């Protein structure tokens with residue numbers, strides 16, 4: 001199973017390690033030649049404005065957007081959640097705009113720097129959640145968006161069709177359950 005990991009900026013190496021540990025093949029995506037044989041896609045954390053610009057500059061924006069809207073399973077973390085969102089607080093230009101939620105960028109309450117906590121993510125219990133200048137979902141815009149976690153009264157994890165989007169960083173912990181669940185989803189859709 002080949003898992004594409006957007007590797008233009010941000011925490012792609014850590015995701016790549018998680019995917020290798022689970023026995024799947026990570027494929028680092030830097031240009032349009034890299035996307036042909038992928039069964040799933042990870043959009044990593046980093047800086048969403050930079051990633052948005054690089055998606056355009058590399059020509060990856062259109063083909064990846066099309067693959068995601070055609071049902072390619074996606075795991076998005078932090079900046080990746082912003083990259084997918086339909087709306088961004090403050091009227092910032094959305095990127096893919098395929099996840100019907102409105103997200104606010106850059107920290108809330110005790111997330112102003114970064115912090116860790118533990119929470120349930122859907123059916124996964126007691127998951128270590130590491131937040132780094134994280135976004136949160138201020139509003140879901142479709143009944144088909146399932147909320148997987150609320151921390152400090154904020155929605156931090158959602159699922160919509162084949163997209164799972166998290167405000168925190170599972171790739172920075174030793175717990176592989178979220179990546180394993182993602183690979184299960186990819187396996188079913190292959």
Ligand code: GLN
Pocket residue numbers: 044045046047048049077078079080082105106132133134135
């Ligand atoms: N603050 C970043 C942004 O707005 C996201 C932070 C992260 O991915 N850790 O893009």
